[in-house]
Amino acid sequence: MTEQFQKFSDPGRSKPKSAEVDPPVEPKGKISPVLVSVLACVVLAAALSSWLCYHTYQTQIVAQRDAQLAELSQQRASLTAQNIHLYMARVSEAIAQFADKPLLKTALEANDETQLQRFVAGFQGQLDGALKVRVFPRGTARLDNDIYPPIRFSELELIGLAERQEVALPEAARINNEWLITMVAPVVQDNTRLVYGTVMVSLRAAVLAPLLAQNNTGLGQVTLQQVFDTGAPTTLISVAGAPVAPAVVVPVKDSHWQVVFAAGPALVAQTGTNGLWQLAGVALGCIFLIALSAWFGRQLGTRIAAAREDKAKGTWKTIQAVASAGKDVAFTDPIFQRRDILDVEIANEDEALLALDEKAQKPEQTIKDEQLDDSANETEQSSIAISETIFRAYDIRGIYGREITKDVAYLVGQALGSEAMDVGDDTLIVARDARLHSPQLTEFLIRGILSTGCHVLNIGTVPTPLLYFATETLADSGSGVMVTASHNPADHNGFKVVMGGKCRSEEDIKAIRSRILSKNIYTGSGEERRKDIVPDYINTIFSDVALAGDISIVIDAANAVPGVIAPRLFEELGCHVTPLNCELDGSFPNHSPDPSIEENLQPLIAKVQEVGADLGIALDGDGDRLVVVTPQGKILWPDRLLMLFAKDIVARNPGADVVFDVKSTRHLANVITSSGGRPIIWKTGHSPMKLKMAESGALLGGEYSGHIFIKDRWYGFDDGLYAAARLIEIVSLQGQTLDEVFADFPESPSTPEIRVSVPEESKFALVEQLIERGEFGDGKKTTLDGLRIDYSNGWGLVRASNTSAHLTMRFEADDEASLHTLKALFVRQLREIDSTLKIDWDQTN
Structure with a gap:
């Protein structure tokens, strides 16, 4: 193109009458304006997207997780x-x-060393973890580093505080x-309130280790420290862990101690946040923004290229016109001056796309991100099976990991927290x-409950x-x-519920599931507190039950929570x-924690006979059921109790009412009547039994499986x-062995519960x-709970279990012959309906 321009402007050349000139050609190697525009817009959008993703990750995931x-x-x-x-x-x-016991005060006042030592030894044996218990008459404590534990200045200071009745x-x-x-406590005279002396107890700090490990094992490192007004904290006990987060310090009330907890990987794994869904939403938005910027860059580049082409064409037409007129063309003319890309006029709609317009905002994108987060939560929650x-007649129960999971526990907590507030309780x-x-x-x-504000x-x-x-x-x-x-069994778990002081009925239990599915859940932020109820429970029974003599017992708790x-309870009772x-x-x-299975009672029978105990007590997995064994090894099933x-x-x-279930012996009704009471037969299950007792005002109820309900004094x-405590009280007052006591009650040949597995x-x-x-x-037919048929010489029962998959x-x-006839009759009728049923006859022996 330069040579052509020179040809027209060279004065040494003759000027043709007309000129036919080809349009200019884009030089090779020059980058296309479209590509430049697309790259610029994409880079800008990518930088903005990266910042948005990083900001969302920090604020929605990291910050929430850390909080x-x-x-x-x-x-x-x-x-x-x-x-x-x-x-x-x-x-x-x-x-x-102990310091307030009158006999201790008397012995201290009389300086009776023998009596003091006897009291001290007895108390030391009762106090878990006690290394040494000592009593010092007022003003007699002295430094002594030769005894163990020694008396040093710190111990003397504590004794001085006790003698002055200071904290x-x-x-x-x-x-x-x-x-x-x-630890110290003053021995104070009742009338004058003068201090006779001081009780000083030395405990092994190791007794606190289980308290540190309780519910914390594997979750992090927990440490108990002692810290005074001056000086650095000193570690007393530490439960090992692998801390991966900053430690939290909480003081222990009424002490010089503090608990330091540093979370480990297991606790970190329990932290959950919906920030990932928000990040996903931002990422999708960023992808859309990058795609949009690429499209806009292409449009903008096309416009710029078109403008250049139009301008070049206009310029070339001018050149042709000038050349045709025979005029010289100079490169200094304004039409040949280049304009920078920033000088190109941009349409209003392009300003909005580039966010160059100060009024352009992105509310729609924010809404989309929030909607994505909500929908993700809905999907996550609806995916929980x-x-x-698992919503049974008495409780919620199933196999752990398959039917009962942590997610199910969370949802149940939400439903129960909401229901508690509906019945007027703001605490569960x-x-x-x-x-x-x-x-x-x-x-x-607990997390689920707290999330409702309960x-x-x-x-x-x-x-x-x-x-x-x-x-x-x-x-x-x-x-x-x-x-x-x-x-x-051990692979099962679930939830028992009390609401407003009442156990839940079958309809109430199923309503919990309906509440979860309908999302009838409150939202809020509740608080958790702890309380040790054991001392109150033991003291209440101790003040109610009185034994008339020494009783020796064997307790089989099946390695369960009882x-x-x-x-501890029965030792307190004496x-x-x-x-x-x-x-x-x-x-x-x-063995499994089910005392209604005769096989599970054999170790208890053996131990009772081995130690010559007055009775044996078998408790179930959560302590609400009881079966008793006599000194001769006879099982006293709960209907006989x-x-x-x-x-x-x-x-x-x-005239008191007594409620019992359809599985109970027919002799029970006769005993109740002959004692002056009114027998009421009812459905099996702790919830139906309690509801019937409340309805009838009964003072006593029970079922063959071991649940015994006492409203008298309880x-x-x-x-x-408590039922075991009342039984021991009765036996101690009667002065007979348990075998002798029950020899007076009628008994007929019977079977234990026979369980037939069915779907x-x-x-x-x-x-x-x-x-x-x-x-x-x-036979007399009773269909209150399953099918019970009573005849003149016996009875039989078939019912569906409400707690497991069996009849x-x-x-x-x-007599045994009539018993065998009854069993054969029921089995024959059952197999007419389902010939595949298999019965373990060993249960009937």
């Missing part, structure tokens, strides 16, 4: 600090009660490579049994009767939930206790521990068909 982890760590540290405070408060109370907080000191805790079969009392998966389920259950009072690992006791006696709430699968409290399987092990290594309870309670309350809920979905239909099609002659049969007759 949730800090909250969980604070919760763990607070609960541990509260546990330690409660334990030390109990020890302090025990020391104060003396526990102090820990490292002595001979062991941390010891020193809520099996209909929560407890759990000792199954291996109960801690995790409890954690997520508060939680956590009473820890205790038997179910203590949850019932808490709902009856605490002002905090009349509603609660127990994480337990009761007597079922082992936490049963030995029994000589031989514990059997009282160590907690949620895998139930010795009800005979003795009825005779005792009805004699003092003439609260009417099923409590294997869960067909068990009720089988019973219905038996009722409709079964041929049982002239339950039981038979009783005047």
